[in-house]
Amino acid sequence: MIKTPVYAILVIAAGALIVSFQIYFPVPLIPQLADHYGVSLSAAGWISGAFGLSYAVGFMIFGPLSDSLGRKRMMVWGMVPLIVATAALWQVTSFEGVIAWRIVQGVAAATFAPTAVVYIADSVPQNLRPTALAAIGGSFLSSALLGRYSVRLSAALETWQTYSASAPRRTWCSASCSSCCRPSRVREDP
Numbered sequence: 181m182i183k184t185p186v187y188a189i190l191v192i193a194a195g196a197l198i199v200s201f202q203i204y205f206p207v208p209l210i211p212q213l214a215d216h217y218g219v220s221l222s223a224a225g226w227i228s229g230a231f232g233l234s235y236a237v238g239f240m241i242f243g244p245l246s247d248s249l250g251r252k253r254m255m256v257w258g259m260v261p262l263i264v265a266t267a268a269l270w271q272v273t274s275f276e277g278v279i280a281w282r283i284v285q286g287v288a289a290a291t292f293a294p295t296a297v298v299y300i301a302d303s304v305p306q307n308l309r310p311t312a313l314a315a316i317g318g319s320f321l322s323s324a325l326l327g328r329y330s331v332r333l334s335a336a337l338e339t340w341q342t343y344s345a346s347a348p349r350r351t352w353c354s355a356s357c358s359s360c361c362r363p364s365r366v367r368e369d370p
Contacts, residue, residue, distance in 0.1 A: 185304045189312040192296050196319035199292040204327030217275035230279045231286040238290020251299035258291025
């Protein structure tokens, strides 16, 4: 279990990076995906759009729901459908199936971000909250760059299918680490 809030901050920041990475990594693959599925570039753009829309809707559902179900439970158990959707996404053979799994993936990913921010506010000592929120915010933002550039680098070394096959393992690792998080102390407002 967590001995210090610094560990919780690092684990949640890593989870934020991995979850947000799901938004951005298909972007450089759009031309290859369009060719692979035999659709136009604008249609292939829905691979990102479907995720983004469902991610936004999920925020409105899971942020308030974490108040009643618990923050840690929401973050950890939300990773399960995200792992399943990420694994299934690269197994489907139809473009429509990809879009459907990206929607599931977006909704599942939405369990993490709003919950993580409130979890930090509730469980990290006040003197570390600005650092924790900066680390999480930095992870959300840097995932855009890291997602795109890692895919480009990997695409030069291997196929997009090979690269994408490792996505469920990255998400599982984040979920496993997040399950160890527990509040080091309850928030005390001055």
